[in-house]
Amino acid sequence: MKHTISALASNRPGVLADMALMFKRHNLNIRSLAAGETENPDISRIVISLDGDSEEMERLTRELAAMDVVIQVDDLARREFVDRELLMVKVRMDRESLSQLMQIFEVFRASVVGMGQESITVEMAGDQERVEGLIKLLKPFGIKSLCRSGMIALKRGDD
Incomplete structure (x- = not known):
């Protein structure tokens, strides 16, 4: 089962690094990781997406919470949350494909950030399903390079 911590x-x-060692000890593979400062520059939010059973996740979150540097841990799989990921992708293009690519970019609200003679680079922010959808549609054109930020997430509501 997919979990977001x-x-x-x-x-x-x-x-x-200390957190990553804990994931290694639990033999868990990190699918996505994003970390950055919060509204308080002394505190970082670390969002980790991984697969594991609920029992393993409970053990992991207890161990993370016990670390002296950790202030709070939430397994967002048990709650409603909002997530986003940034995608930058460079796609092959030619005169014939440009119009079709631009239509796809418009549907996905992707922004062109660079253009060469034979390729076009776009960025798009969205949930993981939306990012995967754009990648799937661009594969037939020929993806030259791709970079994903990793998922960031916050709980919904007033919590």
Whole structure:
């Protein structure tokens, strides 16, 4: 089962490395990871997407919460949350495909950020399903390079 862990932690060197070691000890593969400062520059939010059973996730979140640098841990799989991911992708293009590509970009609200003679680079922010959808439609054109930011997420509502 897919889980999304959101942790607030002290913004200092080594925190992410210590967390990664914990995932390794639990033999869990990280599918996506994003980390950055919050509204308080002394605190970082770390959002990790991974697969695992609920029992394993409970053990992991308890161990993360016990770390002295961790302030709060939430398994967002048990709650409603809003997620976004940034995608940048460079796609092959020619005169014949440009119009079709532009229509796809418009539907996905992707913005052109660069253009060459034989390729076009776009960026798009959206949930993981939307990002996967755009990638799937662009594959037949020939993806030259692709970069994804990793998912960021927050709980919905007033919590």
